[in-house]
Amino acid sequence: MMKILLVEDSATLRHAMSQYITDAGHTPLVAESGEQALQLLEDNPVDMIIMDVEMPGLNGFETTALIREWLGDHWIPIIFVTGMSEDEDYRQGIEAGGDDYLIKPVSKMIITAKIRAMERISEMRDQLNALNSELEAISQLDSLTQIYNRRTFNEQAQKQWLLASRQATCISALMIDVDHFKLYNDHYGHPAGDACLVAITDAIKSCLHRPYDLLGRYGGEEFVVLLPDTDKAGIARVSECIKLSIANKSILHEVSPTAETVTVSVGGACCPQTSGHSLEGLIKAADRALYRAKHSGRNQYNIDEMTAHRTVVIAHPDVEIQQQASQQLQQYYNLVTAETADEALELSLTIRPDLIILSPAMADHHGRLLSNRLSTTKRTSTTAQLFLGQPQADTTDVQPCVTLPLNQDDLLRMASQLLSI
Secondary structure (H helix, E strand, C coil): CCEEEEECCCHHHHHHHHHHHHHCCCEEEEECCHHHHHHHHHHCCCCEEEEECCCCCCCHHHHHHHHHHHHCCCCCCEEEEECCCCHHHHHHHHHHCCCEEEECCCCHHHHHHHHHHHHHHHHHHHHHHHHHHHHHHHHHECCCCCCECHHHHHHHHHHHHHHHHHHCCCEEEEEEEECCHHHHHHHHCHHHHHHHHHHHHHHHHCCCCCCCCEEEEEECCEEEEEEECCCHHHHHHHHHHHHHHHHHHCCECCCCCCCCECCEEEEEEEECCCCCCCHHHHHHHHHHHHHHHHHCCCCCEEEEECCCCCEEEEECCCHHHHHHHHHHHCCCCEEEEECCHHHHHHHHHHHCCCEEEECCCCECCCCCEHHHHHHHCHHHCCCEEEEECCCCHHHCCCCCEECCCCCHHHHHHHHHHHHCC
């Protein structure tokens, strides 16, 4: 049954048409003018409108144009009923937003048939909208765990980040990785691995109690959580809850070097103020903390607090050049120094710096250039590099450089430029 708005200034036609609508099994809502129709629509949603064209004040075309503008993307069928039958009248009716055009006098059989036709169109529209909503929901969720996929998580997280920026509140993130999951999959099989990930998802969800806490599957056995308005102590509590909740699942993991049951490593990052930072930087900081948790023995969490300064590794075998670069940059960035290629690579893998400043000739004990090793190692492949001194011939077109002896303005300018990309 539909609710149909009848807009007609003639009392005789209003009575007859209302009866037609009632006999067809629907509920009429009556308006005597275009102005009254607009007022009724504010508080009474309807499924269809039958609109007289010739009315004092707002005519049917004008009223329909206003209704279409007010409804926006929400469509309901509108049928014009009029005594005008010229081609120009049809054109005006369609342009105003009408879906059908009937010439008076209209018989009961005709109006009943038109109502049925529009009802079928409305039903098809509702079915299509339902299918589109279902498809949209499916496209937003990970098919296995039924939580946000990476793309949707990033979209929703960006909205929360902007809100935190406007409200000047802290915001935090967690990266969660299932320990030794490949061993689990290989030993128990992929169906068991899928069931394990679903159980891990349930355990994480049990620790997120606010509607604006976001959980997503970031890929494989890795999950990501965004916690708006949560400080460092808050993410420690959530991390501990997740660790215990998963332990309580007691999912047997006979081949794990860490524990007899499935465990997770958790990395957390808190951003007290968003100014000078980005959502990508927050996730990156949480990922660095996850790396430390995994390399400290797994089955634990590690939490970092983002500072206003970016982290820069300075790697150069010449201690004097290293000290000069540090003096020029220390008031702007968090600095970590390394004298050997192996030390620089280990530091870069551990702390995930925002920029690596290095000697172009710096190589490890096997003669492999540090720059190449950084570029071909997954964890550091996207980290910006800046050479101190002219790069070698095979890297000239790859990396920017600052010539020696160091010029403070050049070094700071190049570092700032690379960190702003």
